[in-house]
Amino acid sequence: MAAIRVAIAGALGRMGREVARAVGQDGELALVAGVVRAHPAVVPAEWPARVPLHVDLAEALAQTRPDVLVDFTTPTVVKQNALAAVAAGVRPVVGTTGLSAADGADLAARCAERRLGGVVAPNFAVGAVLMMQFARLAAPYFEYAEIVELHHERKLDAPSGTALATARGMLERRGRDFQRAATPTETVAGARGGELGGIGLHSVRLAGLVAHQEVLLGTLGQTLTIRHDTTSREAFVPGVLLAIKRVVALDRLVHGLEHLLELRIA
Ligand code: NAD
Numbered sequence: 561m562a563a564i565r566v567a568i569a570g571a572l573g574r575m576g577r578e579v580a581r582a583v584g585q586d587g588e589l590a591l592v593a594g595v596v597r598a599h600p601a602v603v604p605a606e607w608p609a610r611v612p613l614h615v616d617l618a619e620a621l622a623q624t625r626p627d628v629l630v631d632f633t634t635p636t637v638v639k640q641n642a643l644a645a646v647a648a649g650v651r652p653v654v655g656t657t658g659l660s661a662a663d664g665a666d667l668a669a670r671c672a673e674r675r676l677g678g679v680v681a682p683n684f685a686v687g688a689v690l691m692m693q694f695a696r697l698a699a700p701y702f703e704y705a706e707i708v709e710l711h712h713e714r715k716l717d718a719p720s721g722t723a724l725a726t727a728r729g730m731l732e733r734r735g736r737d738f739q740r741a742a743t744p745t746e747t748v749a750g751a752r753g754g755e756l757g758g759i760g761l762h763s764v765r766l767a768g769l770v771a772h773q774e775v776l777l778g779t780l781g782q783t784l785t786i787r788h789d790t791t792s793r794e795a796f797v798p799g800v801l802l803a804i805k806r807v808v809a810l811d812r813l814v815h816g817l818e819h820l821l822e823l824r825i826a
Contacts, residue, residue, distance in 0.1 A: 563587070563589055564589050565592045566627070566628050567591075567593040567621065567626035568583070568629075569617060569632070570632040570634075571595060571607070571613060573633070575793060575796065577607075578793050578796070581606065589804060591608065591611050592624040592626050593612055594620075595613075595616075595641075596613050597615070599613065600613075612624065617629075618644055621644070621645065622648065626650055629642075629651070631645075631656050634716055635716055639666075642667050642680075643666075646674060651676055651677045651808060651810075652667070652671075652678045654667075654678070655681060655796070658721065664815055667813055668815075672812055675812075676811065677809065677813070677814075678807065678810070678813035679806070679807050679820070681816055682724070683721070683722040683725070683771075684795075684800050684803070685771075685790050685795040685796055685799060686821065686823075687790075689821065691726070691786050692818070693818060693823055695730050695786055698786070699729075699731070702738075702778055704738055704739055704740075704741065704777065704778040704779065705730060705738045705775065705777050705778070706762065707727060707760070708762045708776070709723040709761075710764040710772040712765070712770060712771075713766060718763035718765070719761045719762075719763045722771070723773060724761075726775060727756045727757065728756075730775075737757040739758055771790040772788065803817065
């Protein structure tokens, strides 16, 4: 069977480099292009010299004809990248966070029109996907919920895509909002965090962290805490490789790795 041709947008970013290394080591996959924001003065030694780096995504897709575009860029360009991929008949595998629900629906519609597969996963780590599913399962049984997500200081968006997906999944399963404890005096603005459907959302940004999240649920006389820690970016790689291999057989966009792992709790 011919190798699946893979291009990576954000090729020289932290995730892009992890994915490039893993794709290069996988016999079922062939790395055919990297897309970067600007050509680096010096191409890092780890980037395979035979694989071209492009600044223009459309040009990269036209010249190298990938089957799949993996995107680990920034919230500001992810949507246009994914739409450009679909327009070129290339399946998007999106790890970049910052796509709104409306953006996701748009992308799903474009994939459906072309009967093209796509994967958008706010978190490619299996433990994080399980955390989201366990939170979903618990949601109907508790009146109060808070999500604390903790990430490295260079993260561009807040709350994290994982925190948002967790909250949306909990609300969907519960079918109604959580109760939000009223705090009549907020001495420091924002101390109670953001809020979605009664769920408090708190984003910690701290050097030294990778990606961590705690879901706290409370009701009379008991609390439940579900916590996941990503201690290295290697955690995301198996999920990305799985998505690349599975997306070529899909004819629609799927949102969340749980659909590929059959982990979804209805
Ligand atoms: P990073 O800053 O190290 O890398 C992003 C790269 O994208 C940079 O090299 C930047 O130059 C490049 N870039 C910016 N605009 C571009 C454009 N128009 N075309 C091509 N490249 C462009 O960030 P990172 O840690 O690799 O994370 C990237 C994204 O992935 C973030 O949104 C992050 O939250 C997300 N992320 C998701 C998962 C997941 O499991 N879904 C895991 C880790 C990170």
